[in-house]
Structure formats: structure tokens, C-alpha cells
Amino acid sequence: MINVSLLGCGGMMPLPNRYLTSMIISYNGKMILVDCGEGTQVSLKILKWGFKAIESICFTHYHADHIAGIPGLLLTIGNSGRTEPLTIIGPKGLLEVIKGLTIISPNLPFELRLLEIPSEEEIVERVGDFYVHTIGVDHTIPCIAYTIEIKRKRKFDPDRAKNQNIPMFLWNRLHKGEKVIFEGKIFTPDMVLGEERKGLKISYCTDTRPTERLVDFINEADLFICEGMYGEYESIDKAMANKHMLFSEAALLAKKGNVKELWLTHYSPALKNPMLFLEGTRNIFKNTLLGEDRMSKVLCFE
Amino acid sequence: MINVSLLGCGGMMPLPNRYLTSMIISYNGKMILVDCGEGTQVSLKILKWGFKAIESICFTHYHADHIAGIPGLLLTIGNSGRTEPLTIIGPKGLLEVIKGLTIISPNLPFELRLLEIPSEEEIVERVGDFYVHTIGVDHTIPCIAYTIEIKRKRKFDPDRAKNQNIPMFLWNRLHKGEKVIFEGKIFTPDMVLGEERKGLKISYCTDTRPTERLVDFINEADLFICEGMYGEYESIDKAMANKHMLFSEAALLAKKGNVKELWLTHYSPALKNPMLFLEGTRNIFKNTLLGEDRMSKVLCFE
Numbered sequence: 126m127i128n129v130s131l132l133g134c135g136g137m138m139p140l141p142n143r144y145l146t147s148m149i150i151s152y153n154g155k156m157i158l159v160d161c162g163e164g165t166q167v168s169l170k171i172l173k174w175g176f177k178a179i180e181s182i183c184f185t186h187y188h189a190d191h192i193a194g195i196p197g198l199l200l201t202i203g204n205s206g207r208t209e210p211l212t213i214i215g216p217k218g219l220l221e222v223i224k225g226l227t228i229i230s231p232n233l234p235f236e237l238r239l240l241e242i243p244s245e246e247e248i249v250e251r252v253g254d255f256y257v258h259t260i261g262v263d264h265t266i267p268c269i270a271y272t273i274e275i276k277r278k279r280k281f282d283p284d285r286a287k288n289q290n291i292p293m294f295l296w297n298r299l300h301k302g303e304k305v306i307f308e309g310k311i312f313t314p315d316m317v318l319g320e321e322r323k324g325l326k327i328s329y330c331t332d333t334r335p336t337e338r339l340v341d342f343i344n345e346a347d348l349f350i351c352e353g354m355y356g357e358y359e360s361i362d363k364a365m366a367n368k369h370m371l372f373s374e375a376a377l378l379a380k381k382g383n384v385k386e387l388w389l390t391h392y393s394p395a396l397k398n399p400m401l402f403l404e405g406t407r408n409i410f411k412n413t414l415l416g417e418d419r420m421s422k423v424l425c426f427e
Numbered sequence: 428m429i430n431v432s433l434l435g436c437g438g439m440m441p442l443p444n445r446y447l448t449s450m451i452i453s454y455n456g457k458m459i460l461v462d463c464g465e466g467t468q469v470s471l472k473i474l475k476w477g478f479k480a481i482e483s484i485c486f487t488h489y490h491a492d493h494i495a496g497i498p499g500l501l502l503t504i505g506n507s508g509r510t511e512p513l514t515i516i517g518p519k520g521l522l523e524v525i526k527g528l529t530i531i532s533p534n535l536p537f538e539l540r541l542l543e544i545p546s547e548e549e550i551v552e553r554v555g556d557f558y559v560h561t562i563g564v565d566h567t568i569p570c571i572a573y574t575i576e577i578k579r580k581r582k583f584d585p586d587r588a589k590n591q592n593i594p595m596f597l598w599n600r601l602h603k604g605e606k607v608i609f610e611g612k613i614f615t616p617d618m619v620l621g622e623e624r625k626g627l628k629i630s631y632c633t634d635t636r637p638t639e640r641l642v643d644f645i646n647e648a649d650l651f652i653c654e655g656m657y658g659e660y661e662s663i664d665k666a667m668a669n670k671h672m673l674f675s676e677a678a679l680l681a682k683k684g685n686v687k688e689l690w691l692t693h694y695s696p697a698l699k700n701p702m703l704f705l706e707g708t709r710n711i712f713k714n715t716l717l718g719e720d721r722m723s724k725v726l727c728f729e
Contacts, residue, residue, distance in 0.1 A: 138503045139469050163465055163499050167441050189498040189531040196491040197465050201440045225527035229491040
């Protein structure tokens, strides 16, 4: 069971009911945060998911509306009693940005592990149970999109174990993922596990123009969270100049990518009522939802 | 007429109904902000005071709960159309901190003028109509308290002008503050103005232990905004260790300083209900109010 929540769905500046961009995924007692705009801490506090179990914080890019919440959040994570290292992932420039921002949150009780991601190719990093995929997108500064994949554990297959004459007292250890050497023979977990099972895939993409690479990257995602900076088609020139998307462009991407569900986020502060554009967007991609702060969903394996 | 508003009254971490420390004063179409914790922008947006007219941003110190809102606020001020320089005032370390934080808010359309204040002595800086006084206080890192003084304009005194045989056609220019040379004689505004009139004084003090210097510094303030990190007396050891104040200590300071009114702010996140300690605090200083986000007051000259 995976919990996903959109902590903030605003772009540019925080509003009373629309904090800045941030999304969190919780699985198996661990969390991964993507983007951390102003208000992220407040939403997390309201959700009551805690702070200590955040394993990794990922950034799409370094505009303030995606990252200004980090110094405060790191201090709060520190106050939650965390001492284990925390991984921060982001595109080129990460080291300099984190060095600059943590000047106001020094002496953290845990180590920061910084992972600077090149945006040219698709990269996969594993953080605990989360497989973090990234690709470069098309914004005014280096920016990456994320796909967080959670693999489903393979079942134990007693027939396979029997057929290979694996002693029964080793089954449990192998099933738990241990490699065992017994009587000079090597036994690996792979030998007792059944077929691969479909995992879950959540894609998150802001700020960017739609790109062809994104279609493959989000392909068949269970949930696709995508920016919808502007509602009306008349903003297309602005969207192209500022490297953002219209609702309709996000919906077309969702359709081409054959995703299960689309959540729109990163609304322009000028976009007071996203609801006005929902019907038109659903005409392109039916299963579209308008993101709201702390909109959450439980995803289950099939 | 001077408007004061407490934009955020929380310490350490932002809460849903308690943003982090920040206070703003508006006078004569210009504003001065003291501290800028997370949530400052949201409160200002709710107040509808605008962003463009912020002349100066002052920092007590560089803990994240007092400054993390600055990169986003600077961008929003930029988006408001401001092009005039903006003065940022703070204790030692200002240049490095602002350089670090503005890495995520580059290319502002206005100049930042940074004024690093020594904390050893009382300093007065003039920013427009605001006279900004500072002294060093007693926190875990260099920290200063602020008194913002607004002088009341002196009245025009026609009798003084007549007695000095100042030609009547010069009166208006002199009253407006112009120095005029006429027939080889120098006429100054001072020659036509009446007696000094009492201005208004707002003192703001967080984070610190109470100090003797503060008593003089806040003397007879019309409004004294002071930290009250802890309500119950039992927290005195914590207050001393973390260099903060109890409600009762803030009240005693207000009493010794003979201020007109005390607002408490910068509550610990653990302090859920400050109201529990109000009566006890009022027994020390009667005119105490519990700060709340966007609590505002209009101050008028006598």
C-alpha cells in the first residue's frame, strides 16, 4: 500500500489555500519527497505523516517555489530525532544550492548525501524501496522529471525450491533476500522466488513544456502528477515563453502516455478557479483530477 | 497614521494557524518588514497591503524561522513591479546569508542594498520615514533588537516666520523642507517650524534572554512586540539554555520599560494554548496581548 499526497499545488508564490509545489510518497514506513516549496512543512504537519521517515528529498529544479522550504524542513527533520543520513537528489547545481540554503540551517544531526543528476539521459537511483528515475525536461533552467517506481516483492515459490532440492531450513532466509552458502553451494533468493509482479509507478513532472521523451517516461504510470500552469488556451504564448504547460497540454501528455490518472498541479497564482477548465481538459483525458493541497490517494498493487 | 501587523507569531516551525516570525509597519505609503519566516508572503497576501512598497527588510538574526521566507518574498516583490533599490538590514553575516539564499532568487529587477549592523552599540539608520534603531541582544548566535521610530512632522509656525521677516512667498517651500537662498540670505525649514512633537515608537525583540540594555531601548514604546517562547515558569531552564524568554520575563521587561502595550510572539510549537498563561502575565504587565497571525493595530500620533 502506497500513500501519495500533493503537499502544495501552487506555482510562483504561496497563497492562503495553495502552498507551493511539493509531493510526498509513503511506503513501508519510509517517505520520499519531491520538491519542497514554502508551505511543505505545514501540509506535512496537517497530514500527520511525521518527518523522521523522510529518506530522500528530490528537486526538479532550483526556482524558489520548488525549494525554499528546505532549510526549515531540514531543521524540523532534525528536531524529529533523525540521525540517519538523508539523500538529496537534484539536477546540476545541487551542491551549490544546498550549500547556499543550509547557511540558515547549520549543525543538522544527520548527514546530507547529495546526488547531482545529469539531465541528458535517463538515470535510475535506488533509495530504499523507491526506484527513482529521472530525465531532463524543457524549462528555462536545468530541470528534471521524476518517476518513482515501487517494485512488488516476488512471491515465494515452494515448487521451485523443491525442484532445485534446496534444503527447507534455508527457505526462510532466502525468501527474506539473504544469499546463503551451504555445503559449498551458493543459494540465492532468486532461486526460490516466483514470477516478477507488476509494481506501481508515479510520475511527477513540473516545470516544463511537453516533450516527446516525457511520453515514454510516464508510460502507463498509475498516477501522473503534472503541471498545469495555465487553464485557458489563450495563454499558449506565455506558456511557451515561460516554458510551462496548459491544462490541455498536460492532458494530451497523459493520453499519449496512457497513464491511469492525471493530477494537475503548479497553478499560476492568477488562476483563481481551475474548475473552469476541468471539463475541457477531461475531453482530452477523461481521468483528470484538479490537484489541491493535501489531496491524497492510496495506491495498491494489482 | 501607522499600521502595524504581526505576520507570523510562531517560532521554530510553521504551523497551520501560526506562520513563522515576521512583523510589518506601514506608514505614508511605505513599509518596513522585520524578520521574514516561512508564511510571511501568505500573511501579506491575506492582508492585501501589497508588496511593492516594502522599503526595507530587517533581520534580528539568521535562524531559518526568521529568514527562510526571503528568497520567495524577493521574487514576489520583483513580480509586483518594483525597480527601486531595497535595503536589507541585519547583524554580522548578512552578506554571506543573503548571497547564500538568493541563489534560488537570482536576477531580481531591483538592487539589494545590504547594511550589516554591528551589535556592540546602539545604531540608528534612516530608511525613508523610518528611523531604525538596533542593539545587540543575548541569543545563541549574533542577534539584534529593533526599535522603529516614526517622527511626527513639526507644524508650520507663521508667528516665527513673521518675527524673522521671512517673505511670505517662501513659506510654502520652507514648510515642505526646502532650503532657500533669497537676496543673499539663507532660509532653512527649521526657521518656520514649531516645536518638536512626540512621534511613535515600536520595539521588536526576539530571540533573546531579557537584558538590562533592552529596558532602556524599549523605554516608553507605544508598542512592544516581544518573544514569549514559553508560557509556564517550569521552562525557565530551557529558556536560559536556548536563550529565550518566558511570558513572565517579557512582561517584566515591558513593565520596566514602561511601554504602552505588549504583544507576545514567537511561541514554541509545543505551546498549543498561550491563553492559559495570559492572566498570570497580565498580573505582571496589565496591557499584554497574545499575538496572533495578522493581528494588526493602527497607531496615531497624540
